[in-house]
Amino acid sequence: MSFARLILRRKALLFAVGVLFSLVVISIFSPYFVPYDPDALKVLDRLKPPSAAHFFGTDHFGRDIFSRVLVGTRVTFILGLSISAFALVFGVPLGVLGGYYDRLGMVIMRVVDAIMAFPAIILALALMAIMGKPGMVNVIIAVGMVWAPRMVRVVYSSTLSLRENTYVEAARALGASSGRILIRHIAVNLLSPVIVQSTFTFAFSIMEVAALNFLGVGIPPYVPSWGGMMNEGRTYIIRAPWIIIFPGVFLALSVLSFNLLGDALRDRLDPRLRNIV
Amino acid sequence: MLSYILRRAAGMVVSVLLVVTITFILMQLIPGDPASVLLGPNATPEQIEALKRTWGLDRPILVQFYKYFANFFRGNLGESIFFRQPVLEIIGQRAETSVFLGIMALIVVVGLGIPAGVIAAVRPNSWVDNSLLLLALAGASIPSFWLGLMLMVLFAGKLHLLPSSGYTSVIATGNIANLKNLILPAFALGFVNAALVARTARSSMLDVLRADYITTARAKGLRDSVVILKHALRNAAIPITTVVSFTFASLVSGAVVTENVFALPGVGSLIVQSVLKRDYPTIQGIMLVVAVLYVIINFITDLTYAFLDPRIRYR
Numbered sequence: 001m002s003f004a005r006l007i008l009r010r011k012a013l014l015f016a017v018g019v020l021f022s023l024v025v026i027s028i029f030s031p032y033f034v035p036y037d038p039d040a041l042k043v044l045d046r047l048k049p050p051s052a053a054h055f056f057g058t059d060h061f062g063r064d065i066f067s068r069v070l071v072g073t074r075v076t077f078i079l080g081l082s083i084s085a086f087a088l089v090f091g092v093p094l095g096v097l098g099g100y101y102d103r104l105g106m107v108i109m110r111v112v113d114a115i116m117a118f119p120a121i122i123l124a125l126a127l128m129a130i131m132g133k134p135g136m137v138n139v140i141i142a143v144g145m146v147w148a149p150r151m152v153r154v155v156y157s158s159t160l161s162l163r164e165n166t167y168v169e170a171a172r173a174l175g176a177s178s179g180r181i182l183i184r185h186i187a188v189n190l191l192s193p194v195i196v197q198s199t200f201t202f203a204f205s206i207m208e209v210a211a212l213n214f215l216g217v218g219i220p221p222y223v224p225s226w227g228g229m230m231n232e233g234r235t236y237i238i239r240a241p242w243i244i245i246f247p248g249v250f251l252a253l254s255v256l257s258f259n260l261l262g263d264a265l266r267d268r269l270d271p272r273l274r275n276i277v
Numbered sequence: 278m279l280s281y282i283l284r285r286a287a288g289m290v291v292s293v294l295l296v297v298t299i300t301f302i303l304m305q306l307i308p309g310d311p312a313s314v315l316l317g318p319n320a321t322p323e324q325i326e327a328l329k330r331t332w333g334l335d336r337p338i339l340v341q342f343y344k345y346f347a348n349f350f351r352g353n354l355g356e357s358i359f360f361r362q363p364v365l366e367i368i369g370q371r372a373e374t375s376v377f378l379g380i381m382a383l384i385v386v387v388g389l390g391i392p393a394g395v396i397a398a399v400r401p402n403s404w405v406d407n408s409l410l411l412l413a414l415a416g417a418s419i420p421s422f423w424l425g426l427m428l429m430v431l432f433a434g435k436l437h438l439l440p441s442s443g444y445t446s447v448i449a450t451g452n453i454a455n456l457k458n459l460i461l462p463a464f465a466l467g468f469v470n471a472a473l474v475a476r477t478a479r480s481s482m483l484d485v486l487r488a489d490y491i492t493t494a495r496a497k498g499l500r501d502s503v504v505i506l507k508h509a510l511r512n513a514a515i516p517i518t519t520v521v522s523f524t525f526a527s528l529v530s531g532a533v534v535t536e537n538v539f540a541l542p543g544v545g546s547l548i549v550q551s552v553l554k555r556d557y558p559t560i561q562g563i564m565l566v567v568a569v570l571y572v573i574i575n576f577i578t579d580l581t582y583a584f585l586d587p588r589i590r591y592r
Contacts, residue, residue: 157426
């Protein structure tokens, strides 16, 4: 890697960490410092362009876009975290067991491959329809079900290579039980691939949540969310494009930062992961 | 080669069977009596009874499962609650838009992604390479529906160069100019995937360009263009083919939202409509069709590898 590229990488990583840190601060504290009540309707101020009074303009109800975008950060991060956790809880045990026990692995991976034959958004939409009504928990389950199989796959491939290590063989020769080997020798070493994959899961899942909200089948429209705001702004896209521009910029920045962070973590923790994750 | 094809084909059949099974299980998860949920609140008891009989819902679950399979292989995916029409027929009517959109997006993916990756690999670490890297990263992070909306604001709203929404069948009207309506959506959809293809094309070209036979080809005095296009690109093609085939799933996913943004009458907007209307047979039908297509495309990709790299056949 040339010097220029290293600097570029460094700068990119710094940028990503800076953005993510700000977003975390925003998502925790935004309800206390936003300039306007994000739900306050002011019909006289409707569809106002960005100005000193309203940094990001107002929507068709006169609600302040800046305040809504900031508050939407919280929803985005809660959902992203919960979906990543969902993928971890289901993905890691299934992946480890599948990677360690050949027969079980064959069955699990067949099912995982079959689930992955359904494009992400189609599976998420179908699950939302099956569960019946929009809501945070249903979104977490629907999008989590889409990303858990991908986690299984990563953990499975890593376990396959880990179990061939001499120290696993040594542990087995010493009479260690399968449970002990799985937890003390394999699961511990899965940390790197799992962290990297979780970062990407977060990035893709917030994009997918935004898509579901944009289509009107995610969380209820009264909760300010980036995707939901873009959906509401569609009718006014030519007259008031700012309703859509700003939530989109925040979404793209978050996804970009998580992708940069994931790339950097992968290169730092284990460059071999490039082929797996 | 024949044994390779047969092995892959067997794998494909297993995948299709699993996909059908998964959709069956998913539909069992709908809470309540499936027939009345499937038919909606306005269904008469006779309709519910009729549906139960057609789908064998009054029979034991294994019999239902068998019946479901049999119907699937006969091409009977049930009837839409909302359209009162066989699901396969509706999908067929909507397929044109989605297929054209997909093809045009794929042209964007391949036409932008591969040249960008090759150029970046030929001049690694140059400003061209670095800007392409940044653009590729941005491309991978921008949601396609947002990009679509922004393109709509710019090219349809401000510059009035292209239509902002809608699409009328080219096949029915014979008017090829209608494809103009698909340019913006295809670009929005393709750009994101082009970024991915560019990254892969770059790294696999970089690997190949380091190989000894490339040095030999250059030493023979071959022109740069011949070395890059004939010797290097052909050998870098396998990873690139993989990524291009992966884009199918991502294009389908993207199309669901993009068709919605641009009000295109395709399969993607059909599934969203069906979800909002709780039209379960249609949702199920689309899931089946798309997943089976995906499995078939994977199969074709595997065969393409074997064609591109004879070593694979003997593994």
